[in-house]
Structure formats: C-alpha cells, structure tokens
Amino acid sequence: MKKITKAILPNTIRQRPVDSYKGTYGRVVLIGGNRNFGGAIIMASEASVYSGAGLVTTITDSANQASLHARLPEAMVTDFSQHTQITSLIQSANVVVVGPGLGDDANSIEQLKNVLATVTPSQIVIIDGSAISILASNNWNLPTTNLIFTPHQMEWQRLSGIKIADQTETANQQIRNQLNATVVLKSHRTEIYTETGCFQNTLGTPAQATGGMGDTLAGMIGGFTAQFADTTNAVQAAVYTHSAIAEQLARNQYVVLPTQIIHEIPKFMHENQASN
Ligand SMILES: NC(=O)C1=CN([C@@H]2O[C@H](COP(=O)(O)OP(=O)(O)OC[C@H]3O[C@@H](n4cnc5c(N)ncnc54)[C@H](OP(=O)(O)O)[C@@H]3O)[C@@H](O)[C@H]2O)[C@@H](O)CC1
Numbered sequence: 001m002k003k004i005t006k007a008i009l010p011n012t013i014r015q016r017p018v019d020s021y022k023g024t025y026g027r028v029v030l031i032g033g034n035r036n037f038g039g040a041i042i043m044a045s046e047a048s049v050y051s052g053a054g055l056v057t058t059i060t061d062s063a064n065q066a067s068l069h070a071r072l073p074e075a076m077v078t079d080f081s082q083h084t085q086i087t088s089l090i091q092s093a094n095v096v097v098v099g100p101g102l103g104d105d106a107n108s109i110e111q112l113k114n115v116l117a118t119v120t121p122s123q124i125v126i127i128d129g130s131a132i133s134i135l136a137s138n139n140w141n142l143p144t145t146n147l148i149f150t151p152h153q154m155e156w157q158r159l160s161g162i163k164i165a166d167q168t169e170t171a172n173q174q175i176r177n178q179l180n181a182t183v184v185l186k187s188h189r190t191e192i193y194t195e196t197g198c199f200q201n202t203l204g205t206p207a208q209a210t211g212g213m214g215d216t217l218a219g220m221i222g223g224f225t226a227q228f229a230d231t232t233n234a235v236q237a238a239v240y241t242h243s244a245i246a247e248q249l250a251r252n253q254y255v256v257l258p259t260q261i262i263h264e265i266p267k268f269m270h271e272n273q274a275s276n
C-alpha cells in the first residue's frame with residue numbers, strides 16, 4: 001500500500017489561472033440532510049465551498065434551508081419536493097455528493113434512486129453516509145459514472161459484506177473491483193482503493209473522532225474533485241488536507257470540530273499550492 005505524503009498537495013492544488021471564473025472550478029450539487037440531520041449536509045456544503053468549488057447547490061429538507069443560508073450564503077438551496085428542478089440540477093453538476101444526513105426513510109430512498117437514474121458517465125458521484133447504507137440494503141444496479149464511496153468501517157461492512165475485522169487490503173480491493181469505484185475507507189488511517197492501487201493516509205488524530213467529521217470530508221472531496229482534473233490525486237489531497245488541518249489544530253485542542261477544519265481550508269490550500 002502506498003503512503004500519502006505532503007507531496008500530494010502541490011501535485012494537486014494548482015495556482016488559479018488569472019483568466020478563470022467560477023465556472024472553471026466546478027459545479028457541486030449536494031443531496032442530504034433530513035429533518036434530524038441537517039447539520040451533516042450543512043457541513044458537507046460548507047466544506048465544498050471552502051475547498052474552492054465554483055458553484056455549490058444543496059438539495060435538502062425544507063427545514064434546513066434557513067439555517068444553511070444563515071451559515072453559508074454562498075450556497076444555492078433547493079428543497080426535496082422540487083422534483084423537476086432537482087433532476088435538472090443533478091444533470092448540470094460536475095460532481096454530485098449524496099448521503100450526508102440523508103437518512104433512510106421513503107424520501108431518502110427516492111432521492112438516492114433519482115441520483116442513480118440521472119447521472120451520466122462524465123460526472124463524479126460521491127456516495128457517503130446514509131446513501132451507502134441504503135445501497136447496501138437494496139439490490140440496485142450502479143450507474144456507469146465515476147463513483148466514489150466514502151464509508152466508515154461499519155458502512156463498508158454493510159456495503160461489501162466484509163466484517164470490520166476482516167477488512168484487509170486484498171479483500172477490500174476485490175470488492176472495489178466489483179463495484180468499479182473508488183473507495184475511501186475511513187479510519188484512524190484512512191485507505192483509498194482505486195483502479196490503480198491502494199493509498200494510505202499518514203495523518204489523522206483521535207481529536208477528529210466527533211460527529212460530522214466524515215460529512216466534512218465528503219464535501220471536501222466534492223470540492224477537490226470539482227476543481228482538480230486528476231480525480232485520484234484530488235481524493236488523496238482532500239483526505240490528506242482534512243487530517244493535516246486537524247493535526248495542526250490538535251496541537252492546542254483536545255477535540256477538533258469539523259467546522260473549525262472547514263474554516264482553515266482556504267488558508268491551508270493557499271500555503272500548499274504548487275509554486276509555479
Ligand atoms: N450533525 C449531523 O447532522 C450528523 C449526522 N450524521 C449522519 O447520520 C447518518 C448516520 O451515520 P452514522 O455514521 O452516525 O450511523 P451508522 O451508519 O448507523 O453507523 C454507526 C454504527 O456503526 C458502528 N461503527 C463501527 N465502526 C465504526 C466506525 N469506524 N465509525 C463509525 N461507526 C462505526 C457504530 O458502532 P458503535 O458506535 O455503536 O459502537 C454504530 O453501530 C449519516 O447520514 C450521517 O451523515 C452523522 O454524521 C453525525 C452528525
């Protein structure tokens with residue numbers, strides 16, 4: 001397994017061309033946040049915006065709209081009932097992030113089904129949290145698109161059928177091959193399984209063990225893959241950045257909050273972009 005080091009950052013985070021505009025940096029659509037888990041999709045959306053995604057739209061329960069806008073006026077918002085608009089938003093996205101706080105009720109299942117039916121091969125689809133658990137309990141065909149799963153170990157157990165104790169590199173890679181997807185298997189040393197091999201994060205702190213930390217990572221992966229052409233590098237850079245910021249904050253903090261990481265992303269990317 002190859003180690004992910006600091007070198008991934010300048011290899012991925014490019015200086016912005018002077019003649020660019022918001023469209024240069026990708027359209028991310030995030031879908032999640034039921035009435036109970038609004039915070040999850042708010043953090044994921046914030047993480048996409050702070051990672052530099054050009055345009056971010058959040059599709060969520062109407063109960064979350066005011067709080068999302070109060071925290072993040074940069075995001076556009078549509079609620080779960082706007083079916084026609086949702087389908088056209090998904091069609092226009094470069095990257096779709098589905099699952100943070102989505103829940104598993106009938107509406108959650110319908111929203112995920114619509115994503116899977118709508119996406120095309122040129123898009124990137126990040127499947128996180130509840131969306132992984134819904135997929136694990138339904139025998140649906142996966143769409144032909146660039147799929148990125150971001151499970152924690154129990155979500156991976158549900159999806160892959162591999163018990164946590166048996167989640168070895170060989171077993172994980174075998175299921176990845178069947179899924180034909182990138183798998184970001186989150187743990188204290190997150191592993192990324194791709195078509196070209198497996199990469200392990202070298203950073204991360206138990207100060208990160210708090211709710212919303214993975215929702216934030218999903219949004220960051222959305223923001224990074226929307227902007228940076230090499231998707232495998234973009235995923236690695238997002239995973240590394242998430243933990244590197246957490247480690248910096250953990251020098252002086254017992255616990256690191258997801259929203260604190262989010263607010264440090266622009267500065268961290270500025271300091272670690274390619275110098276040319
Ligand atoms: N503020 C918000 O809105 C928040 C909303 N959230 C949203 O909630 C939704 C459900 O996501 P979820 O991860 O909380 O629940 P679920 O999928 O049932 O997994 C938990 C089960 O797995 C087990 N487990 C074993 N190993 C594990 C591991 N390494 N990491 C984690 N768990 C592990 C664990 O074992 P236990 O802790 O009981 O020992 C337990 O039995 C999802 O949409 C998410 O986005 C959250 O992000 C929180 C903040």
Ligand SMILES: Nc1ncnc2c1ncn2[C@@H]1O[C@H](COP(=O)(O)OP(=O)(O)O)[C@@H](O)[C@H]1O
Binds near residue numbers: 129209216
């Ligand atoms: N002990 C730890 N050391 C390093 N990173 C951790 C540790 N515990 C959790 N994390 C990180 O926190 C995140 C947890 O993701 P997840 O369980 O999906 O959170 P949530 O769904 O609550 O947002 C992952 O990125 C994981 O790598």
Ligand SMILES: [Mg+2]
Binds near residue numbers: 128129152214215
């Ligand atoms: Mg999660």
